[in-house]
Amino acid sequence: SQLSTSPFAEHVGKHPGEPNSMEPALLHDPFTGYGELREKGPVIRGRFLDDTPVWFVTRFAEVRQVLRDQRFANDPAFARGSSREGTPTTRLLDMLGMPEDLRVYLARSILNMDAPDHTRLRRLVSRAFTARKITDLRPRVEEIADELLTRLPEHAEDGVVDLIQHFAYPLPITVICELVGIPEEYRPQWRKWAGELVSRDPKQLAKAFPAMIDHIHDLVRARRDALTDDLLSELIRTHDDDGSRLSDVEMVTLVLTLVLAGHETTAHLIGNGTAALLTHPDQLRLLTADPALLPRAVHELMRWCGPVQMTQLRYATEDIELAGTQIRKGDAVQLILVSANYDPRHYTEPARLDLTRHPAGQAENHVGFGHGMHYCLGATLARQEGEVAFGKLLAHYPDVSLAVEPEELERVPSPGNWRLASLPLRLG
Ligand code: HEM
Numbered sequence: 001s002q003l004s005t006s007p008f009a010e011h012v013g014k015h016p017g018e019p020n021s022m023e024p025a026l027l028h029d030p031f032t033g034y035g036e037l038r039e040k041g042p043v044i045r046g047r048f049l050d051d052t053p054v055w056f057v058t059r060f061a062e063v064r065q066v067l068r069d070q071r072f073a074n075d076p077a078f079a080r081g082s083s084r085e086g087t088p089t090t091r092l093l094d095m096l097g098m099p100e101d102l103r104v105y106l107a108r109s110i111l112n113m114d115a116p117d118h119t120r121l122r123r124l125v126s127r128a129f130t131a132r133k134i135t136d137l138r139p140r141v142e143e144i145a146d147e148l149l150t151r152l153p154e155h156a157e158d159g160v161v162d163l164i165q166h167f168a169y170p171l172p173i174t175v176i177c178e179l180v181g182i183p184e185e186y187r188p189q190w191r192k193w194a195g196e197l198v199s200r201d202p203k204q205l206a207k208a209f210p211a212m213i214d215h216i217h218d219l220v221r222a223r224r225d226a227l228t229d230d231l232l233s234e235l236i237r238t239h240d241d242d243g244s245r246l247s248d249v250e251m252v253t254l255v256l257t258l259v260l261a262g263h264e265t266t267a268h269l270i271g272n273g274t275a276a277l278l279t280h281p282d283q284l285r286l287l288t289a290d291p292a293l294l295p296r297a298v299h300e301l302m303r304w305c306g307p308v309q310m311t312q313l314r315y316a317t318e319d320i321e322l323a324g325t326q327i328r329k330g331d332a333v334q335l336i337l338v339s340a341n342y343d344p345r346h347y348t349e350p351a352r353l354d355l356t357r358h359p360a361g362q363a364e365n366h367v368g369f370g371h372g373m374h375y376c377l378g379a380t381l382a383r384q385e386g387e388v389a390f391g392k393l394l395a396h397y398p399d400v401s402l403a404v405e406p407e408e409l410e411r412v413p414s415p416g417n418w419r420l421a422s423l424p425l426r427l428g
Pocket of ligand 1: 122176375381
């Protein structure tokens with residue numbers, strides 16, 4: 001399995017008393033595993049991936065507090081020793097023998113930046129992700145969903161079809177590729193790369209990363225001759241107007257980030273959410289009886305089974321006291337979204353899936369999309385895709401059901417991510 005071949009698994013158990021993100025209890029049942037840590041305390045000493053010492057922040061209030069606190073930086077240069085050598089990512093790159101000219105791309109990713117660079121990039125790209133633009137996109141998202149769902153029975157074997165493969169993946173990939181401007185013929189390749197990237201298998205990563213960078217450079221060259229109104233063209237215009245607003249490397253990394261962030265995550269919101277609905281018939285009935293419940297339902301599904309269970313590491317830029325724990329300058333901090341989203345200090349009966357939990361018309365009340373400056377740029381799009389996906393699936397196939405027992409659903413073991421390997425359904 002991916003777990004046993006992972007180079008990170010060997011570190012499990014090396015430091016008794018310091019929970020490791022790769023140990024089975026945290027990897028296979030993060031809800032229980034991190035939930036137990038949360039009840040031990042708001043800040044817990046632990047280990048991440050390659051044995052990096054981290055502070056797990058486990059409770060809702062403290063997670064939001066750290067994500068708002070600019071003394072915690074995303075830039076790995078703030079890791080202890082002020083050296084990029086000090087992070088799991090850089091050590092992984094070392095392991096891969098990743099050349100320096102490729103590392104610059106990671107360093108310029110929006111998720112690895114702090115103000116003022118982060119603010120500048122975020123402002124540029126936010127213009128392409130306004131609520132208005134996303135709303136305008138809705139009919140197209142619905143059209144794509146209808147097409148995929150109509151063709152779903154073609155993929156059935158013995159009456160069973162895998163929703164992950166034939167709906168949950170292709171929907172967001174198509175949407176984000178259209179938005180960014182990735183031509184159709186390259187989409188299967190992107191999907192393969194994205195899979196290789198999340199596998200955390202160093203060999204696959206070493207191959208996929210340079211290939212994606214090269215490919216984006218090619219796309220940019222080709223698009224320059226025929227600019228359109230897609231996001232790629234918009235970024236090229238911004239870059240060419242004034243290179244100080246958006247550098248070459250930043251432009252390429254931004255495209256890469258958007259395409260990758262835009263499909264794996266949303267695909268698994270659709271997968272996890274569908275599985276949740278089909279295993280909670282009372283909630284499913286509520287939703288089919290009242291499709292207007294969809295926006296609230298998506299908030300709750302994001303809380304209850306969101307696909308992203310922890311943020312990137314943050315680094316303390318000075319000594320900071322957090323909920324009674326002394327965090328030292330350079331320490332790494334990991335915000336555990338899954339335990340925060342089940343924090344009984346914040347929710348009544350957190351383990352209960354309750355599609356009516358979030359009052360109508362109110363902002364979401366969970367941290368599944370993060371919080372603060374790095375709050376998910378694609379949240380509005382992802383929510384919309386979720387609403388369309390669940391709504392359309394149930395409209396096309398009102399009698400849809402799981403084709404296996406719930407316990408037989410297989411997860412992809414990956415720390416920080418909650419994803420199904422497949423979701424076998426009978427369409428009814
Ligand atoms: C950031 C989750 C969909 C683009 C984030 C963060 C989370 C997250 C938790 C914050 C990470 C951190 O603070 O370390 C999700 C989930 C999604 C989703 C659960 C789907 C259900 C998308 C989509 C896009 C996207 C569709 C793009 C179109 C981004 C970007 C950032 C981000 C660019 C970085 C923002 C920044 O650093 O300022 N996402 N995301 N995400 N997400 Fe998403």
